Amino acid sequence: MAGGLPTPRPPAEITHAFSGRDVLAGTATVQDITGADMTAPFIAGAHAALALAQQQGCQFALLIDGSPSCGSQMIYDGSFNGQKHTGEGVTAALLRQHGLDVFAHTEIEQLAKRLPHPA
Numbered sequence: 001m002a003g004g005l006p007t008p009r010p011p012a013e014i015t016h017a018f019s020g021r022d023v024l025a026g027t028a029t030v031q032d033i034t035g036a037d038m039t040a041p042f043i044a045g046a047h048a049a050l051a052l053a054q055q056q057g058c059q060f061a062l063l064i065d066g067s068p069s070c071g072s073q074m075i076y077d078g079s080f081n082g083q084k085h086t087g088e089g090v091t092a093a094l095l096r097q098h099g100l101d102v103f104a105h106t107e108i109e110q111l112a113k114r115l116p117h118p119a
Helices: 020-025 039-055 090-097 105-114
Strands: 012-014 030-032 060-063 074-076 084-086 101-104
Touching: 012 020, 012 074, 020 039, 020 090, 030 039, 039 090, 060 090, 060 105, 090 101, 101 105
Parallel strands: 060 101
Antiparallel strands: 012 030, 074 084
16 A cells, blocks of 8 residues: 555566565566556555664564565465465565565564563
C-alpha cells in the first residue's frame, strides 16, 4: 500500500523465479496475474518501509513470508501456480541491503532471542 497499490489487489509475483534483489537491480519485474507490471509500486513500497525503519532506528524486521514484497525465505516462483522457491521479496532484500536483520513470521522465536532484554 505504501507504494500506491490498492487493497484488495490482484495477486503479484516476481517473474521467472527471480528474487527481490533482481528486481532492485533491474533484471526482474513484479507482475500481477493479469500481466500488469507492478515493479515500480513494489520498489516504492520497499523504499517507504526502509525510510520508516531508518527513521525509527530499527535493527530487525518481522515480515510475512511468501510475498513478492515481504518474503524473506520463500517467494512464489512467478508462475501463479502456487509454487514457491527459495528467495526474498523486494522489501526484504532492500532492508537486508541496508543492514537490517529480516525474519520470517515463522522465525519469531529466533527474533525474540536477538532482542535486548531489560535488566
